[in-house]
Amino acid sequence: xxxxxxxxxxxxxxxxxxxxxxxxxxxxxxxxxxxxxxxxxxxxxxxxxxxxxxxxxxxxxxxxxxxxxxxxxxxxxxxxxxxxxxxxxxxxxxxxxxxxxxxxxxxxxxxxxxxxxxxxxxxxxxxxxxxxxxxxxxxxxxxxxxxxxxxxxxxxxxxxxxxxxxxxxxxxxxxxxxxxx
Amino acid sequence: xxxxxxxxxxxxxxxxxxxxxxxxxxxxxxxxxxxxxxxxxxxxxxxxxxxxxxxxxxxxxxxxxxxxxxxxxxxxxxxxxxxxxxxxxxxxxx
Numbered sequence: 001x002x003x004x005x006x007x008x009x010x011x012x013x014x015x016x017x018x019x020x021x022x023x024x025x026x027x028x029x030x031x032x033x034x035x036x037x038x039x040x041x042x043x044x045x046x047x048x049x050x051x052x053x054x055x056x057x058x059x060x061x062x063x064x065x066x067x068x069x070x071x072x073x074x075x076x077x078x079x080x081x082x083x084x085x086x087x088x089x090x091x092x093x094x095x096x097x098x099x100x101x102x103x104x105x106x107x108x109x110x111x112x113x114x115x116x117x118x119x120x121x122x123x124x125x126x127x128x129x130x131x132x133x134x135x136x137x138x139x140x141x142x143x144x145x146x147x148x149x150x151x152x153x154x155x156x157x158x159x160x161x162x163x164x165x166x167x168x169x170x171x172x173x174x175x176x177x178x179x180x181x
Numbered sequence: 182x183x184x185x186x187x188x189x190x191x192x193x194x195x196x197x198x199x200x201x202x203x204x205x206x207x208x209x210x211x212x213x214x215x216x217x218x219x220x221x222x223x224x225x226x227x228x229x230x231x232x233x234x235x236x237x238x239x240x241x242x243x244x245x246x247x248x249x250x251x252x253x254x255x256x257x258x259x260x261x262x263x264x265x266x267x268x269x270x271x272x273x274x275x
Contacts, residue, residue: 028205035203049203050250052227052234082205099206099263102249109248113238115231 007037007046010164011084014066020074020085023097032084036065045146045169050082051104054112056119057145062104064146069103076100141173182224182233187211189220194273196221199237199252202228206264207251213266217275226250 011033015022023029035049047053048063062068070080077100078090086097102109111119142156143149147163156170196214200207202225214221226237238248246252246260253261255272269275 028209031205031208035205038203050201050206052201052248052250099265102247106248110238110242113234113248115235117231118235 002037002040004033004037007040008033010046011036011065013164015085018071018074018085019088021088021091023079023083023086024091025097028083032082035082036084048082052109052112054116056116059108059111059119061145062108067104073100073103142170143173145169145171182229182236184222184224186222187215187220189215189218191217191219191273194219195256196273197254198223199241199250199254200225201250204250210251210253210264210269213264213269213275214273217273219273219275 011022032049036046040046043053043055046065047060048065048067051063053060070085073080074085074087078087079097083097139152142151144160144165146165146169149160149162156167158167196219198221200223241252244260247262249262259272261268
């Protein structure tokens with residue numbers, strides 16, 4: 001289980017990376033942080049607190065905070081869909097922060113409402129092993145389920161160097177790469 | 182489907198709300214109704230079963246709504262998507 005403090009720190013870091021500011025309303029911000037924590041505890045990843053998640057990582061990938069729609073939304077409307085991330089000028093000029101239209105395609109949202117038994121699953125792509133290279137060191141390929149960062153290591157990193165996700169967010173890609181001497 | 186009824190003194194409109202339990206905008210909408218003493222019912226969609234979520238999707242899209250929360254249905258005809266106090270004032274008479 002994650003902590004509210006960890007979720008808040010990650011949100012602050014994500015905001016800083018893009019020059020955004022977290023929602024200046026302390027009560028509203030506290031609700032969002034709590035919602036993110038609940039989703040992280042519930043699904044294993046911090047999906048947007050204001051959207052319905054399916055609980056299937058591949059279906060929810062685009063709404064894991066910071067979601068795929070954050071930057072275009074902040075640019076166009078001054079805040080993201082749940083209003084966690086706010087454009088600097090909106091806060092500085094004390095412009096009203098209001099709900100914005102949903103940018104996520106309705107088909108994707110509908111899929112989150114569809115019972116698991118009726119969902120059409122995409123076939124898993126298997127990366128072929130590169131066996132032509134002389135065998136010496138055996139490494140595994142890991143990818144961050146939050147941001148897609150890929151690395152070759154015996155063990156997954158303790159923290160994703162790109163999005164700061166925890167080690168638990170890494171999953172092995174089932175292909176073995178053999179590197180020569 | 183777990184429908185929660187919030188008792189209020191204003192009962193001249195039938196107010197039903199689809200919400201997400203973790204959503205800050207939904208929470209704000211519930212609070213606005215409570216502050217104005219409006220009686221209403223709501224369902225937290227994320228806490229429903231898969232089957233109920235599908236029913237909710239059909240219910241909202243059938244009424245021409247978008248799958249975005251909060252969604253309010255006033256008197257079985259007026260649909261309000263999102264936290265919009267001015268629209269709520271007009272439809273419910275806050």
